[in-house]
Amino acid sequence: MSAIDPRADQLPDTGGPAQPLLTVKELKKYFPIRGGLMNRVSAHVQAVDGVSFEVRKGETLGIVGESGCGKSTTARLLIGLMPKDAGEVIFDGKALGDGLSLRELRRGVQMVFQDSYASLNPRMTIVDSIAFGAQVQGLDRPRERARDLMARVGLDPARFADRYPHELSGGQRQRVNIARALAMAPRLVILDEAVSALDKSVEAQVLNLLNDLRAEFGLTYVFISHDLNVVRYISDRVLVMYLGEVVEVAPVAAMYDRQAHPYTRSLFQAMPSMDPDNRTKEPPLTGDPPNPINPPAGCRFHTRCRFAEDVCKAVAPRLRPLPGAPDHLTACHLHDPASGHRRALSEAAE
Numbered sequence: 039m040s041a042i043d044p045r046a047d048q049l050p051d052t053g054g055p056a057q058p059l060l061t062v063k064e065l066k067k068y069f070p071i072r073g074g075l076m077n078r079v080s081a082h083v084q085a086v087d088g089v090s091f092e093v094r095k096g097e098t099l100g101i102v103g104e105s106g107c108g109k110s111t112t113a114r115l116l117i118g119l120m121p122k123d124a125g126e127v128i129f130d131g132k133a134l135g136d137g138l139s140l141r142e143l144r145r146g147v148q149m150v151f152q153d154s155y156a157s158l159n160p161r162m163t164i165v166d167s168i169a170f171g172a173q174v175q176g177l178d179r180p181r182e183r184a185r186d187l188m189a190r191v192g193l194d195p196a197r198f199a200d201r202y203p204h205e206l207s208g209g210q211r212q213r214v215n216i217a218r219a220l221a222m223a224p225r226l227v228i229l230d231e232a233v234s235a236l237d238k239s240v241e242a243q244v245l246n247l248l249n250d251l252r253a254e255f256g257l258t259y260v261f262i263s264h265d266l267n268v269v270r271y272i273s274d275r276v277l278v279m280y281l282g283e284v285v286e287v288a289p290v291a292a293m294y295d296r297q298a299h300p301y302t303r304s305l306f307q308a309m310p311s312m313d314p315d316n317r318t319k320e321p322p323l324t325g326d327p328p329n330p331i332n333p334p335a336g337c338r339f340h341t342r343c344r345f346a347e348d349v350c351k352a353v354a355p356r357l358r359p360l361p362g363a364p365d366h367l368t369a370c371h372l373h374d375p376a377s378g379h380r381r382a383l384s385e386a387a388e
Contacts, residue, residue, distance in 0.1 A: 045255050047177055047223035049146045051095070053131040059226055059258050060093040060116070060147075065125035067111055071331065081331045085111045087282040089125070090357070093226065098252070098259040100273030100290070102266060102305065104327060108282040109262045113230045116260070117149050129226075145175060148219035152231035154211035158203040164188070164214050165199040172221040180221070187217040190254075191247060209240035216247070220255065228260045233268060245272055266309050270294055275365075278302045281327055281338045284357060288366040298360055298368040300343045337371065347371070349378050 066089075068082035086108045093099045101109050114120050116127060118140050129146050132138035151157040158167055168184035177183065185195040191213040203211055212232060219227055229248070233241045245268065251257060263269050269276060269290075276293045278286040278301065286299040297303040307322035325342045328334050336353055340346040355369045355377065371377035375385075 045223065048225050048256075049130070049142065049223075051130065051225075055095055057095070057131055058092040058128075059095045059130055060260075061126070061128040062092070062112075062116070063090050063126040063128070065089045065112065065115055065127065066123045067108075067115055067120065068123050083330050084282050084333060085330065086115065087333075089279070089282070089284055091277055091284060091287060093258060093260060094275075096252075096256065096258055097274040098261050098272055100269035100276045101260065101262045101279060102264065102269055102276060103279035104305075105264075106281075106327060106330070107279040109279055110230055112279070113149065113228045113260065113262060116228060117147050118143055119149075141175075145222060146224055147226045147228065148222050148224040149228040149230060150212070150215045150219050150232045152234060154208055154215055154235065155203055157215055158211060160203050163200050163202060164193075164206070165195070167203075167214065168218045168221050171218065172223075175222060177221075177223065183221055184217070187220050188214075190220075190251070191217045192243075193217070207240075209236050209244065212236065212244060213247070216244075216251070220251065224257070226258045226260065228262070230262045231264070232261075234263060234265065241268070248272065266306065278305070281330060281333055283338060284369065285339065286366075286368045286370075287357070288363075288368075292363065292366050298366065298373055299339075299370045300345055300372070301339045302368075337369075345372055345379075345381060347379055353377065 065086055067086040068084055070079040071081045071083065072078060073080050089108070089112055103109055115122050118134065127134045129138055129143060134140070134143055162170070165181060165184045165188070168187060169180035172180035172183055185199060188195045188198060193210060193213055198206070206214065233244050236244060248259070249272065252259060261269065261272055273290045275287065275289050277284060278299065280301050286297070286302045297306050304323035323342060328338065328341055334341050335351065337350045337355055340350040343350065349371055355371050355374065357367045357369045358374060360366045360368060360373055371379040372382050375382045
């Protein structure tokens with residue numbers, strides 16, 4: 039019997055190549071903190087606070103930032119695993135809850151999680167795990183689809199179809215998770231630290247597999263990772279988050295050539311160098327991130343920034359393009375002469 043083409047079951051392209059596949063506007067998620075005898079809400083953790091960005095069709099958008107900056111929470115909001123407090127998630131021109139149902143969103147967007155074991159049902163065989171979502175969505179021949187996808191991700195169905203997750207290695211389980219995501223015929227796949235727990239040799243194999251699948255199925259990726267080298271290899275654009283906000287977005291070549299935001303610069307300076315004469319003698323960034331329950335006013339990075347001035351403490355910078363670089367956006371007063379920052383004024387005068 040001929041192999042099933044999951045691409046044939048994808049949701050139709052309604053907006054054409056110029057329309058972003060995913061648009062996020064002012065997305066917010068606060069987690070309440072309860073306590074006391076009445077278990078009342080005493081404060082909120084501002085995990086995601088006004089995040090906006092676009093993902094273009096066919097690209098890979100890399101998202102980086104420190105632990106706790108809101109990357110994974112953003113990913114779960116995008117796929118509807120938790121309700122948002124405010125903002126819009128627009129998939130190919132249709133907003134979630136206004137023209138786009140959660141069921142349709144799950145057809146169009148799938149996710150591969152970091153923990154390859156915890157994300158699989160230990161009581162289900164591999165073929166059943168891959169076929170389950172397609173069966174629920176009513177797609178044709180789910181088990182045959184699952185076996186075909188196993189072969190496409192490098193797992194022989196004759197050997198692995200009837201095994202259970204505990205019988206597979208970490209790399210094999212992550213291939214299962216990738217196949218399970220593809221079984222739903224998505225157009226966008228969110229990869230949340232999908233290779234961070236793998237050995238380097240296996241990591242390279244999975245990254246190459248993801249690139250091949252992207253080309254074969256016409257996929258779009260949102261790739262979340264701490265590893266800047268991996269992000270550089272697989273991404274077309276890079277988005278940097280800090281304390282629940284977006285601080286910089288740029289094409290990958292521009293980002294790795296020139297970091298505009300001081301926080302982004304410190305992330306890249308912390309990358310290990312292969313040059314023995316270029317050792318890191320002092321940390322590029324000191325101190326811990328502020329408390330997300332009560333973040334500082336103005337620029338949230340000003341408490342750790344050596345360029346901070348009074349305007350940084352009072353006024354929150356907005357995301358704006360750099361002069362002469364419309365695709366390179368940053369939220370920093372250093373690059374806005376209208377902010378009154380002394381360094382920005384001096385550079386504008388030159």
